[in-house]
Amino acid sequence: MRDDPAREPRAPQGRRPRQRYGAVMKVVRRVHMYLGLLVFPWILMFGISGVLFNHPQIGRDFERRAISAEQLSALTAFRPWDPDALARKVVEQLNAGSPSRYTLDEATRGAFSGWPELIGSTSDGGRTMLLISLDDGDATLATFPPAPPKPPDPPFAGATIELPEHRMAAVEAQVKDLLPSLGIAGGGPLRAHPEVSPELRFRMRDAESRLWNVTYDLGSGRLDGRLDDAAGQPLFVELLGMLHKTHHFPVHGGMTWIWALFADITGITLVLWALSGLAMWWQMKPSRVVGAVAVAVAIAVAAMVMSGTASDIVFGKAEKGGA
Known part of the structure; x- marks a missing residue:
């Protein structure tokens, strides 16, 4: 007697969706891994050079000496400045020469941004740099050894070659009627x-x-240049900074164009890493609760730090148009 087809075991419900989900996550993990292998030199370069922006002393030969406010005050005529008192003087001077009347917002404390940078020299041809904290009077003195000899300046440096038909003024004249057209x-x-x-x-x-x-x-029509040899090359740490800040695709191809391409790929990789990392975390059910707390904390901290830093960056700066 043949078995009743209705009694034959059936495949568990939802098996195929789980298979598709597993296949998608396999692709996500592979993309996460191989993109990292592809751009790991750029990740290292951007990471290391980014740290060097905050710590420019790394990789440079110099001595640094801390000077307390008391020592600086005893050795010089400098005394710490009060940012609030200075702000009041600025507003008073503004009111003295303006028909408008301004009052200082007492709810916001004044603060200095940046510090004075004073440059000097040493007897052996080196240089010194003094940084002073205006509000507390502390200072840092850096002493740099003599710089290596510079390559010779081009004999034609600063010369102006007049080619009126190949200057930006000529291009400007040629496109003056483009917008109406x-x-x-x-x-x-x-x-x-x-x-x-x-x-x-x-x-x-x-x-x-x-x-x-x-x-x-x-x-401007001005000439400049340098000898095509290894002399006068920047320090390795300085070269990393120059590479980090190199952006935009050049007009024509070449290594700089490829550099810009890999910079884009690196940025896209970081975005995909963040998203694929979230997907892989979600796949691990035992860690979902802890991961959710970590993600919530990360978003809150990032929002607070980014908004505060953005407010500090744009403080007192009017928006400027530009290309």
């Missing part, structure tokens, strides 16, 4: 950026067969 009314003519201009780069040899890397500023 495109139907954009109300705007004035396009102007060249006063501080940003492209440059022409090329190499040339002098009478002694030395090879020079030459730049020609298409805004």
